[in-house]
Amino acid sequence: MECVFGVVGNGFTIVVADTSAVHSILNHKTNEDKIMVLDSHKLIAASGEAGDRVQFTEYIQKNVALYQFRNGIPLTTAAAANFTRGELATALRKNPYFVNILMAGYDKETGPSLYYVDYIATLHKVDKGAFGYGSYFALSMMDRHYHSGMSVEEAIDLVDKCIMEIKLRLCVAPQNYVIKIVDKDGAREYAWRQSVTDAGVIPA
Known part of the structure; x- marks a missing residue:
């Protein structure tokens, strides 16, 4: 019942994932x-x-780090996404990985970006994307409320709308979510949305 989604805003990309195992x-x-x-x-x-x-x-x-170590320059987000897609495509014909990916990044030349890569090695550059059962509701909310050039505050408000809709509509919805952001200042954790642990029901 996983849920992963992300949006591109004005100078940043935000990615959200549930924290349930x-x-x-x-x-x-x-x-x-x-x-x-x-x-x-x-x-x-x-x-x-x-x-x-x-x-x-x-x-x-590790391979992204190895490339930078060998060549002295980091991969662009597009290059990293294409490398990821290539590895999934190779594995698909041998021992496939059942994994779906949203890759977010910020490059000086092109700005923020978000790439959608699914388990059969489909790659798309998107402004908004989602995986998992929660994607049915997150994508609906993003279709209605997303617009290009969103500020961080608008994007976080949209993220909260998506999370609330998932919790309301999905009968087995994950309760806790982590939000991370990448912009010109780097990739970092932005916030957690914890409903169960805040109530003291399950220890973090």
């Missing part, structure tokens, strides 16, 4: 961070099988 009907964790910092100006948010998600995102992170 679920197996079958059991919720093992409520503080699993599914958004990895690839480098100083890139984020990769992933959904899918837990083992595939962790292994593949770490593999991408």
Whole structure:
């Protein structure tokens, strides 16, 4: 019942993911961070099988770091997204990863960007995107309220609308979410939205 979504605003990209680690009907964790910092100006948010998600995102992170170490310059967000897509396409014909990815980044030349990569190696550059059961509701809210050139405050308000709609509509909705942002100042955690832990029901 995962939910990962993101939007591009005016000079930044925001990515949101639930923090639930679920197996079958059991919720093992409520503080699993599914958004990895690839480098100083890139984020990769992933959904899918837990083992595939962790292994593949770490593999991408290490290879992005290796490229920068060997060449002295970082990959652009577009190059990192295409590399990720290539690795998924190669694995698809051998031992596929069941993982869906939103890659967010900021480049000096092109500004903020968001790339959608699914488990069958489809790659698209998008202004807004989502994966998981919550995507049905998040995409509906973004279709209605998203506009290009959003400020950070407008984007966070839209994120909160999406989260509230998911919690309201989805019968098995995740309760907690992590929000991360990437802009000219770098990639970093922006906030958490914690409903269950705030109520003291489940320890973080």
